[in-house]
Amino acid sequence: MTFSKMLTGALLGAIMSTTAFHGAFAADDTIKIGVLHSLSGTMAISETTLKDAMLMLIDEQNKKGGVLGKKLEAVVVDPASDWPLFAEKARQLISQDKVAAVFGCWTSSSRKSVLPVFEELNSILFYPVQYEGEESSRNIFYTGAAPNQQAIPAVDYLANTEGVERWVLAGTDYVYPQTTNKILKAYLMSKGVKEEDIMINYTPFGHSDWQTIVSDIKKFGSAGKKTAVVSTINGDANVPFYKELANQGVKAEDIPVVAFSVGEEELAGLDTTPLVGHLAAWNYFQSVDPMEAAYIGFNAWVKAVEAAGTTDTDKVLDSIIGVSVPNLSGGYATVMPNHHITKPVLIGEIQSDGQFQIVQQTAQVVGDEWSDYLPDSKDLISDWRKPMSCGNFNVASGKCGGKGM
CATH class of the missing domain: 3.40.50.2300 (Response regulator)
Structure with missing residues (x-):
């Protein structure tokens, strides 16, 4: 059964099942996953569906036995299309709710609002929407399209x-x-x-x-x-x-x-x-591309956690580079060293x-994180593998820190 059919045919059941599950397991038996999408305000028309998709993905993974023998628990918050509130809710998810990773944001304004929070607290965000590039963070995976992919x-x-x-x-x-x-x-x-x-x-x-x-x-x-x-x-x-x-x-x-x-x-x-x-x-149709990006990001995280044997941020960051998971158009998406993924257009x-x-x-x-057509970016590359571990290495000067993140 395709993901889009699962979404339309089983969404209600998935949400009910996930909700019922929340009260059935003690905290020690669960891994918490943050879901950071606007459920109200101007962006709710786009983001609510991504929240629903994440609940379904989590439910489906639990039916397979969870991750590392533990059940996944969604922690859903509503930043209400308010960009500063995204940062506040992200901090809550990481510091208070102790989530292992966060899936969320739509606009670049919301992503840039939360970026310093994820870097400060060393947590992971999977960002599922096409974006403008000109950014590369150790703590963010850009599973939507960069400009050269769309x-x-x-x-x-x-x-x-x-x-x-x-x-x-x-x-x-x-x-x-x-x-x-x-x-x-x-x-x-x-x-x-x-x-x-x-x-x-x-x-x-x-x-x-x-x-x-x-x-x-x-x-x-x-x-x-x-x-x-x-x-x-x-x-x-x-x-x-x-x-x-x-x-x-x-x-x-x-x-x-x-x-x-x-x-x-x-x-x-x-x-x-x-x-x-x-x-x-x-990069995918029939139910909207960001849902496929969420699907890819979630499955890449699961695979990386299982490879690392832990949800520890640093170990997951090391294990996720090179991970390949199925996309929804019959191929595979690979997580590249620049924290972007491969996609058909x-x-x-x-x-x-x-x-x-x-x-x-x-x-x-x-995905190309730094544009070849902007003078300040054309010489920059990103590679988060050790020993480089740099999001803005300048190939002309041979130094890290050419611009931006």
């Missing part, structure tokens, strides 16, 4: 198959869209795109009035060059954005939209008929039933 292949697809020459980079106003668009702008200009053929627009979380912005997009696309929108809009703002595209008759054959944070969950409840042909770039078209039809799939791509 954003750049999506732009290449539009340029090569649709002949796109003009680009609207539309995003939510926070770290991930800003940095991703900085990389994309540099990449497009390296390919000969002129600066006047790139329009960048940011809106707040939860933005709902898209009439003027969509009108501006239509105007920008009327200059006689094939135009596309590259969307890093996150959360529930996607719903009114797509509704306004339909209201103003923006069709995929005219101005295609490729989204990096839209899956079946975000399309639920929308009339997708006018949206047919618009695109999304992920999939481009999908929205269908009238709210699902996606895959139109392109690549071979496995290794």
